[in-house]
Amino acid sequence: MYKLLIADDEPLERQAIRYFIDDSHLEIGEILESENGTATVKTAMEKQPDIIILDIKMPGLTGLEAMERIIAVNKKCKVIFSTAYNYFDYAVKALKLNAMDFLVKPVKKELLISVINKAIDELDTEKSTEQKELKLDDVIQILGNKILGELLIGRIDEETLYYLDAIGVDSNTGGQVFAVKMSNELNSNKMQKLQSILRKDLYDAGYQSITKINDRNLSLIVFSPEPSLRKKITPVTELILSSIFRDLGMSYNCSCGIEFEDISEIEQSFSDAYGCIIKSPGIEHAWAPQKGRNKGFSSDKQSIPPEIKFICNYISRHYKEKITLDKIAEEVKYSKYHISRLFKQYMNITIVDYLIRLRIKKAKELLLDGSYSIKQISHMVGYSDPNYFTWAFKKQEGVSPAKFRYSNKAYNR
Numbered sequence: 001m002y003k004l005l006i007a008d009d010e011p012l013e014r015q016a017i018r019y020f021i022d023d024s025h026l027e028i029g030e031i032l033e034s035e036n037g038t039a040t041v042k043t044a045m046e047k048q049p050d051i052i053i054l055d056i057k058m059p060g061l062t063g064l065e066a067m068e069r070i071i072a073v074n075k076k077c078k079v080i081f082s083t084a085y086n087y088f089d090y091a092v093k094a095l096k097l098n099a100m101d102f103l104v105k106p107v108k109k110e111l112l113i114s115v116i117n118k119a120i121d122e123l124d125t126e127k128s129t130e131q132k133e134l135k136l137d138d139v140i141q142i143l144g145n146k147i148l149g150e151l152l153i154g155r156i157d158e159e160t161l162y163y164l165d166a167i168g169v170d171s172n173t174g175g176q177v178f179a180v181k182m183s184n185e186l187n188s189n190k191m192q193k194l195q196s197i198l199r200k201d202l203y204d205a206g207y208q209s210i211t212k213i214n215d216r217n218l219s220l221i222v223f224s225p226e227p228s229l230r231k232k233i234t235p236v237t238e239l240i241l242s243s244i245f246r247d248l249g250m251s252y253n254c255s256c257g258i259e260f261e262d263i264s265e266i267e268q269s270f271s272d273a274y275g276c277i278i279k280s281p282g283i284e285h286a287w288a289p290q291k292g293r294n295k296g297f298s299s300d301k302q303s304i305p306p307e308i309k310f311i312c313n314y315i316s317r318h319y320k321e322k323i324t325l326d327k328i329a330e331e332v333k334y335s336k337y338h339i340s341r342l343f344k345q346y347m348n349i350t351i352v353d354y355l356i357r358l359r360i361k362k363a364k365e366l367l368l369d370g371s372y373s374i375k376q377i378s379h380m381v382g383y384s385d386p387n388y389f390t391w392a393f394k395k396q397e398g399v400s401p402a403k404f405r406y407s408n409k410a411y412n413r
Contacts, residue, residue: 001029002120005049007040007066008082009058013105017053017082020109027120027373037061044070049077051119053103053112056083067099076126078119082107113370120373121402128387148210148221152177154267154325154336156352158388164263165391167208169223171352174261175207176233179273180218180241181253194218194244201240207233218252221266230259262350264325264340307332308346311339312354319358320382325351355382360396363389367405374401 004021006014014033021028032047034040038060044052052070056063067079082103100122101115147163150156161171186194195211198220202209208223222237224230234256245252255276257269310332315323328351329336343351359381366377378389393401 001027002050002123003030003032003047004028004051004053004116005032005034005040005043005047006053007034007037007043007058007063008053008055009035010055011035013055013082013107017107017112020107020112021116023109024113025372025376026113026116027375028116035059037063037066040066041069044077045073048074050123051078051080051116053080053082056081071098076123078122080115080119110370117370117373118402118406120375121405124373124375124386125390125400125402128390144210145212148212148219151210151221151263151266152219152270154264156263156325157322158383158385158392161352161356162388162391165395167210168225169208169263171264171350172262173208173223173225174227174230174259175221175223175266176237176259177257177266177269177273178218178220178222178237178241179255179257179270179276180220182216182218182245183251185216186213186248190248194248197244198240201244202237205229205232205236205240207236219270221270233259262340262344264344264350264352265337268337304346305342307334307339308343311343311351312347315351315355315358319355319362320380322382322384323355356392357396359383360393363393363401364397364404367401368408370405374405377401 008014034043036059054063079099084105206229210221212219255273257272260269325336363381375386378386383389
């Protein structure tokens with residue numbers, strides 16, 4: 001919640017603005033008031049408001065003079081001028097001071113709410129930007145093991161998609177899962193060395209990867225963003241693993257699952273790999289990918305099976321909630337692997353991407369409505385974190401939610 005200061009020497013004007021804000025859905029937790037320029041500067045210094053609605057003409061200091069002093073101390077503050085005077089007389093200086101907007105008195109409720117929402121969206125974006133690089137590093141370092149574990153059991157949520165995007169993988173990226181049984185456990189130094197070299201060597205070969213080591217077991221997902229490299233995943237990984245374990249002086253067993261075409265099939269690939277680890281050591285015994293399994297669906301696009309229609313209807317009813325493949329599979333009475341392949345066969349899109357597209361469609365409607373901030377909208381369409389929502393929106397639409405909202409003629413009408 002943000003703090004807002006109304007600075008105006010007219011009590012009725014302050015009262016009207018306060019009423020409009022109280023009667024809205026704005027994320028404003030505290031409203032302050034001041035009646036002259038000097039008091040405005042003092043209040044701003046003491047209370048550090050996030051947003052100021054500032055009258056141009058006030059006793060003591062003018063609004064422009066007050067803003068100049070406030071911004072010198074609090075550059076993040078969003079200032080919105082209200083004035084009964086000619087816009088152009090003040091525009092040049094105000095813009096130099098980075099004023100957000102001008103409101104002409106008497107202030108209309110709809111315009112006031114729209115401008116304050118814009119300020120809130122900018123504040124949210126700035127907070128997100130400040131933390132972005134640090135958060136990205138934390139995601140990559142801390143969530144790697146967790147994300148791999150979630151993928152191996154078929155649990156795909158917004159956090160998983162966000163992590164994968166950070167390493168250059170989208171929901172339609174194919175690849176393979178490898179299960180390795182090592183002859184002995186590794187100490188922490190050797191474990192870090194193995195994971196670092198494996199990740200780097202695979203990256204140099206054109207692949208992205210996630211690894212997890214637990215006791216003597218190494219789980220490895222290799223992604224191929226470039227489809228033409230997918231057929232080479234097994235031999236390349238064989239060579240890299242062989243070289244690493246030779247340098248470590250260790251023997252191992254390894255197997256690989258079927259090639260997955262998108263991330264919803266990783267669980268099945270892992271199940272094949274884990275179930276096929278052989279007893280004899282040596283990468284030369286790795287299982288080759290089993291191609292062509294479960295591809296016996298009808299290719300008649302005109303006759304969509306009832307279970308596909310059920311899934312679409314279920315997503316339409318529950319898109320605001322946390323939806324998982326497990327939950328959908330439970331409702332439709334089929335395995336996750338089956339419904340994922342069947343859905344893509346007929347809809348030419350994964351279930352995950354279908355859900356994202358529906359959520360973004362609903363979000364666009366709410367963005368143009370103008371009654372809610374972007375943070376509120378993110379929760380209304382099923383995202384637990386506004387950062388994930390912004391990422392998903394920009395990935396699909398090519399622009400951020402804020403840019404979509406404020407560049408759209410329907411919203412600015």
